[in-house]
Amino acid sequence: xxxxxxxxxxxxKTCNCAQAVAVGLGHEELKAELAxxxxxxxxxxxxxxxxxxxxxxxxxxxESIKAEFRRTAGSxxxxxLKGVYQYPCVKCVELAAKLAEAAIKKTR
Numbered sequence: 405x406x407x408x409x410x411x412x413x414x415x416x417k418t419c420n421c422a423q424a425v426a427v428g429l430g431h432e433e434l435k436a437e438l439a440x441x442x443x444x445x446x447x448x449x450x451x452x453x454x455x456x457x458x459x460x461x462x463x464x465x466x467e468s469i470k471a472e473f474r475r476t477a478g479s480x481x482x483x484x485l486k487g488v489y490q491y492p493c494v495k496c497v498e499l500a501a502k503l504a505e506a507a508i509k510k511t512r
Contacts, residue, residue, distance in 0.1 A: 408453075408501035412494055421493050422452035425500050429460055429508075444482035451482045453493070453500035457507075465507040472503055 408428025411419050419427055419435070420442025426434040438456055441447075446455035454473050458466050474480050476499055478489035485491040 409498050412497045421497050422456040424497050425453045425456035449481045451496050453496040457500040457504035460504050461507040462511050469503045
């Protein structure tokens with residue numbers, strides 16, 4: 405989780421939120437695939453960090469991950485997170501990485 409935040413916060417910026425979650429959790433190979441998933445461009449307008457967390461976890465964990473993300477951040481959609489809830493991107497990265505880590509550990 406902390407590694408994802410470090411990757412996202414590095415300057416010069418080399419990763420968007422989705423890439424930071426993937427790289428932070430050891431999946432550098434997904435960096436190119438997730439390049440267009442930051443800034444509200446993930447499928448359905450979902451938060452890119454959450455999208456990456458879902459990409460990294462088993463399907464049976466997705467509903468609980470989304471529910472916990474919504475409970476903590478207010479929404480799962482980038483536009484709402486930034487506009488309505490004023491939830492910072494770095495906090496989305498931290499939360500998504502934490503939820504993905506927990507889901508991965510749970511299913512091992």
